[in-house]
Amino acid sequence: MCDLPTVPARSFREAWLRRKDSFMGEFKDKAKGLGNEIAGNVKQAAGKASDNQRLEGEGIAQENKGEGQNLKGKLKGSVGDKV
DSSP: OOOOOOOOHHHHHHHHHHHHHHHHHHHHHHHHHHHHHHHHHHHHHHHHHTTOHHHHHHHHHHHHHHHHHHHHHHHHHHHHTTO
16 A cells, blocks of 8 residues: 555644744744834834934834844744744
8 A cells, every 4th residue: 555654643733733833933023023113114204303312212122122023033943943
């Protein structure tokens, strides 16, 4: 018949769910990061236009937060495939 190795259904399902969770976590972090980067850039532009240093600083901080979230998502993606 078929020479495929037999794998218990439970093991396959658990492996699939772990991989799915890893992908979804990666995607969520990247999406949140992109949102924070965009919001940070908007705040920076608004702060510069209105000469509001506080708003400009908040924008820089939020952009940095977004970059960190994006990096976290990339790390989850690269590590998740190897786990």
